[in-house]
Amino acid sequence: MRPTILTLFLSVVICCNSIGQQSVHVRTSKFSGRIVVFFGPNQTEYDSLAKEENSGIDEILNDFRFYAHKVQPFLKAHSIKSTLTNADIIKIVWLKKTITFERHKGAHIVGIVLSDSIHSPRVIFGVDTDAGLRQTFSEYFKIQVEPANQRLNLTESRSVRHPGGETLAKEL
Numbered sequence: 001m002r003p004t005i006l007t008l009f010l011s012v013v014i015c016c017n018s019i020g021q022q023s024v025h026v027r028t029s030k031f032s033g034r035i036v037v038f039f040g041p042n043q044t045e046y047d048s049l050a051k052e053e054n055s056g057i058d059e060i061l062n063d064f065r066f067y068a069h070k071v072q073p074f075l076k077a078h079s080i081k082s083t084l085t086n087a088d089i090i091k092i093v094w095l096k097k098t099i100t101f102e103r104h105k106g107a108h109i110v111g112i113v114l115s116d117s118i119h120s121p122r123v124i125f126g127v128d129t130d131a132g133l134r135q136t137f138s139e140y141f142k143i144q145v146e147p148a149n150q151r152l153n154l155t156e157s158r159s160v161r162h163p164g165g166e167t168l169a170k171e172l
Helices: 002-020 043-051 057-070 072-077 130-141
Strands: 028-031 035-039 081-085 089-094 097-102 111-115 122-125 157-161 167-171
Touching: 028 035, 028 081, 035 089, 043 057, 057 072, 057 081, 057 130, 072 081, 072 130, 089 111, 111 130
Parallel strands: 028 089, 035 081
Antiparallel strands: 035 111, 089 097, 111 122, 157 167
């Protein structure tokens, strides 16, 4: 009889404690290899921020997605995977260890995680332009990018004539 009463008592205590607590679902995503993880808010966070006056969340997310999309050809050309996540916890496999990053503890609602399984993963908060992102990727992944002035022959002399006959430019 005693074990039954004790079991009943524990069931009631556990049940009452569960009712008083709000269930929180924490999403986790795990990545490995050469990858750029773009992270941003989940729907609940977005809804909360969108209610705040002058939060600028729509502009931030639009810019973030725009530039993330613009760098996709660069990443693909250098065999770097990319993904977008709103997971609360991001895990990166590095040197046979798993590094855990809690997105909520950051300085900004959006950002990126860089990982190549060789160097220590790098977390960058905020929005950057496509040119800034390509520079960051080149530095982290040790990508040799040909400077713009080497792609064009800027020492080549050219003359452009106006229909009236005068020369507008001699060198580019």
